[in-house]
Amino acid sequence: MAAGAGRLARGRAATPVRCRVxxxxVEGRRLGFEVSAHDGVEVIGEGTHERVIVDAGRFTARALAKRAAGGSGGG
Incomplete structure (x- = not known):
């Protein structure tokens, strides 16, 4: 996962903020997003975000196999 963001303006307390993603x-399992936040007057932040789709069954099977082999799973 990766994310990059920039703060463009200081927000005011109790001001509603609208976010857009x-x-x-889409590159295989990798998804790229552009994100922005707006306080009704101006854009107050924008950036990028990246996620990867994980096959839960495959991930779990590999983690269990690693644990059974005595792996720590710490990296």
Whole structure:
């Protein structure tokens, strides 16, 4: 997972903020997003975010096999 963000303006207390997230790329299991936040007056932050789709069954099987082999799973 990766994320990058920039703060463009200082938010005011108790001000509603609207966030927008747009899926901008799909490369295999990797998804790329553009994100922004707006306080009703101006854009107060924007950035990018990346996620990877994980096959839960495959992930669990590999983790259990690693544990059974005595792996610590710490990296």
């Amino acid at each position: 747009v899926l901008v790329s």
